[in-house]
Amino acid sequence: MAVLTAKDYRSEVEPTWCPGCGDFGVLNATARALAELQKDPAKVVGVSGIGCSSRLPLFLKGYNAHTLHGRAITFAIGVKVSRPDLDVIVFTGDGDMFSIGSGHNPHVARRNIDITIIMMDNKVYGLTKNQVSPTSRDGQPGSLTPYGNIDGHVNPIMYMLTFGATYVAQTYAGNLKHMTKIIKEAIQHRGLSFVNIISPCPTFNKFDSYKYYKDHLIDINEDLGHTQLDDFNKAMEMAIHWDDNYRDPENAKAHIGVYYKVEKPTYHDRVEEVKARVGREENIQNLIDVCKPKAI
């Protein structure tokens, strides 16, 4: 079989994103990661919700599902649990995942379902033309909050760690090499992988630009000595600093790197155990006949 290149994972559809959108980088890195893993495109299922970021699977070659706002994770679970042989990747955004979709996060993570969630975090609702999102900064303007954001923000890293994700990482759309490495690791990881990708929106979020991140990023593994990746407490301590850069945007830096990586039985492992215990019935009639008055 011929070796597949990154190009072989791209569909015919041209992306509709604005020039300079960070999501282009995410698309590239995903295609490269899949190529490095030589995944069979017919067995990769990309699932997304609604939003600019959720358009991504349409630009990938494979079996993809562009679903409902906030519900990609639910659809993805249905795919993965019924077909554990498939690689399932959720492509989502900060609003899709942490606003409307947030109710699904604890449950996919606590079960350690073996899917990969890639969230493109641009701290804004782009497709609906500029509203604040759960990861927006204080004072950030939005069409429904023109006076500037007063809602506070979530900490996606800390949340997913708390909910039980077993691979938690953050990367940056402007660093193709780092993104590709992280996405590849996330896909390979057995269990729930959550990757947050800082993805600039040049159209609506003027603050979180490539220019800003040029000198406001720090690698938590290389530069902050966070190498004990299977230590939950250490991961949480690092996660607490995820939003230092919200409190002190000028001086503090945003993170890239892996917070947590641990091997635990996946949901599928436990399902198989139950199936082995319960056994199999080949004859459907037997399942009907148990409703007959019992022979005594």
Next chain:
Amino acid sequence: MAENKGFDLVIKVGGEGGEGVITAGDFLTETAARAGYWAVNYKSYPAEIKGGYAQSTVRISDDRVYSTGDSFDILCAFNGEAVEKNMVFLKRAKDEAKPKVLVYDSTDYEPAEELENVIYYPVPLSELAKDVMKAYITKNIIALGVLSELFGIPEQSIKDAIKAKFMRKGEKIVELNYKAFDLGRQYVRENLQKKDPYKFPQPRTPEDVVIMEGNQAVAKGSIAAGVEFYAAYPITPATTVGNHIVMDLIKRGGWLYQAEDEIASLGMALGASFAGKKSMTATSGPGISLMSEFISYAGITELPIVIVDVQRGGPGTGMPTKHEQADLFVCAFGGHGDFPRAILAATTVEDNFYLAVEAFNLAEKYQIPVFLMTDGALAIREEVFPTPKIEQRPDGKVVVKGNIPYGVDEIEVINRWVYNAEEDKEGKFRSPTGRFLRYKTDTPTGITPMGIPGDPNALHAITGLERTENSDPRFTPEIRVKQMNKRFRKLQTLLREDADRYYKDMRIDSDNAEVAIISWGLTASIAREAAERLRQQGYTVNEFYPRLLWPVKAEVFEEFASKAKRVIVPETNYHGQFAFILRATTNIKDIISYVAYRGEAFIPKEIEDFVKMAIEKDIKKGWFTPSDVYGTVVGAI
């Protein structure tokens, strides 16, 4: 079965939850089956977790029965509350030909007055259980002994039912229960004199039957259809579909996923469908409302899906444990926009089994959302019915046979049309650049093959957006109109090829009958009995109980309606929802809506009396309730 023709007895057991009232009813149902008779058991649990009034109404007959009739012949009351709750029926005895019998626990209760045409049998059940058996828990078994001795319910059949239930707990427990049963019989022999005419006939050769409750039948039917994925969120009264299916599903290699909410449930089921598996969810009204966005999504993405709606009293949180059939509107019209769907509605427990198979067939063949509508009363109702037979053929085909109640001989399980590149050498479903055309618009049926993940020849993306044939989002007017036409062509195909299958439960007595009755769901089972009574009194009654409620094949309904002087549609919802739909989709000139919305099913008498009133007053249209017939707030109950 010529001997014992005409045996038909209704025994109601009522009392406090926790005293084995429901179990007693279950035993009577099983006893009927073991003795070669048919039974329908309508039960209701208390609303509380502990205590509260519970009842089980068992109708036993030598012929198939589909409702529990107007009320009981025999009431076995475990406490005073049970007597009080049924006082309205006991008081009616004076106007009826047959007497009513009241067997009651006389330990702490005495009826305040003796009613006309009611026969009283006091039995100190609690005292016997506590002081003689020294096991209060055996109270209901003692009661069964009492009923057996009084009415000739075959002793061996009851004892076999007792043994079947308790044998896994050991000989001692079986013996204890036999002792309780015999104690009840002995008490009657020594203390009571039979004054009533009710007598159970001799046992017959038992038929090959199953006993199932409604939600269990949905579960088993779905297993027969080959369901592999079930996702649901618990909600009364739908939860037990999941309870009944879970272990069977695992044994068949599938999985039940308890989701975090109803939206997730349907999302997951659709994901499993996309991945190539037959999948389903089951919920009630509030859940259908939550699911509406995904229902609309299923409609445009053309993913096969079965959604079971076990209806309850609405609106809002409504009356979770009460009967109503008020979700027809939300099943037919819920979910924004226009898209094809189908609705099947079960009239009995037996229907629930076979229509579950049909629901999957329609979903798989037409790649549409299919609603299987049932309700909380059917969900827990038990029926004795002929055992369905599942033929698993060597080529993988599965055929369901049995006494299929709506007029078809067998149901072949249908699987979705999956794209096979070998069969498409001309590339009919491929674009010039080789892309798979999942939504090609020019097939005559509107149905196009699905691509299943793993197949390298059918890679495609699905989206909720309007799209081209290769599934790329695009909404030019031409693309939009072609895609919409494609989707609705599927419905036209359904009407042409499959609708008639669900319209066979029709009876034409006359081309100019006094009345034509159209009904659906549980109400159909009750209307059937009313129709038979009317017929025996000399009325000409045409009947039609469609199992397919949407889409509507107008000409069938129009032709049926044309053969009677008036059309009555009884149903238990305020709007008269099916009548509303028929007025909108057919040319039937006038339809009478006869509705009840008190949280309980009609009793046959209410439909019978209304038909007579409609004939007498020459009513042709309008909206009526049992209050119009009886002058009371809630009709004849």
